[in-house]
Amino acid sequence: MLFGAFFAFWRLCEIVTLIPTLGMLAWFVHAYASQNALTPNYILVLFIVSVLAAAWAIATLFTYHRARSNALFVSFVDLCFVGALIAGVYELRDIAGANCTDVSRTSGTTISGFLGSITVNGVSITTNKTCAMLKACFAFGIMNCIFFFITSLLALMVGRGDTRKKEVYVRETHYSRHGHRRSGSHRSHHSSHSGRRRAYV
Numbered sequence: 083m084l085f086g087a088f089f090a091f092w093r094l095c096e097i098v099t100l101i102p103t104l105g106m107l108a109w110f111v112h113a114y115a116s117q118n119a120l121t122p123n124y125i126l127v128l129f130i131v132s133v134l135a136a137a138w139a140i141a142t143l144f145t146y147h148r149a150r151s152n153a154l155f156v157s158f159v160d161l162c163f164v165g166a167l168i169a170g171v172y173e174l175r176d177i178a179g180a181n182c183t184d185v186s187r188t189s190g191t192t193i194s195g196f197l198g199s200i201t202v203n204g205v206s207i208t209t210n211k212t213c214a215m216l217k218a219c220f221a222f223g224i225m226n227c228i229f230f231f232i233t234s235l236l237a238l239m240v241g242r243g244d245t246r247k248k249e250v251y252v253r254e255t256h257y258s259r260h261g262h263r264r265s266g267s268h269r270s271h272h273s274s275h276s277g278r279r280r281a282y283v
Contacts (some may be wrong), residue, residue: 086146086204089236093143094228100136103222104121106215124177125216128170128223135163135226153240160234164227171223182213 107129112120121129142156186209 086240089233089240090143091147092229092233092236093139095142096139096226097136099225099229100132102138103219103226104132104136105134109215110212123215124173126187127173128167128219131163131166131170132223132226135167135230138163148224153237155236157237160230160237163230165222167227167230171220171227174216174223176218177213177216180213180217182210182217184208184210188260 107125111121111129114125115151133164
């Protein structure tokens with residue numbers, strides 16, 4: 083139960099961070115497609131991985147009771163998504179060192195009053211939208227690498243726990259049947275033995 087709650091929490095974190103990522107990357111894909119240009123690999127790889135990862139996260143969250151019986155398979159797929167997300171982040175690695183925001187000082191504004199005048203210097207902040215969106219996708223990609231690794235470990239623990247429960251159940255069933263057979267044979271042997279005594283007497 084505890085592992086299930088943690089699994090659902092991290093799945094929600096994955097969905098919350100993947101949806102903005104695929105939305106921003108879809109905007110880039112649409113922009114290149116409208117210009118009849120090929121989408122660069124550093125956008126396309128992370129976009130495809132984000133779409134598949136978001137669909138997988140939503141499917142396994144809403145069908146958790148079914149996915150629990152295949153927890154080892156869920157763990158394996160999550161681990162594959164970790165590798166795919168690492169590949170997508172690696173393709174987008176050049177954006178990490180980019181400076182997307184430019185801060186500059188504007189000309190001062192003079193304010194006159196009863197006691198005199200004062201000059202206030204302004205600040206101008208300019209943000210490159212394309213750069214900022216790619217940098218946000220890069221950050222979300224790194225976060226999801228960690229999130230999917232955590233859910234892979236949680237699913238692995240759930241799978242091992244279910245396997246141990248099945249083994250214990252099988253052993254208990256085998257022992258109970260074996261004990262029932264022994265008691266039955268003992269009773270039949272005892273009845274036949276007593277029947278023989280009565281026949282001789």
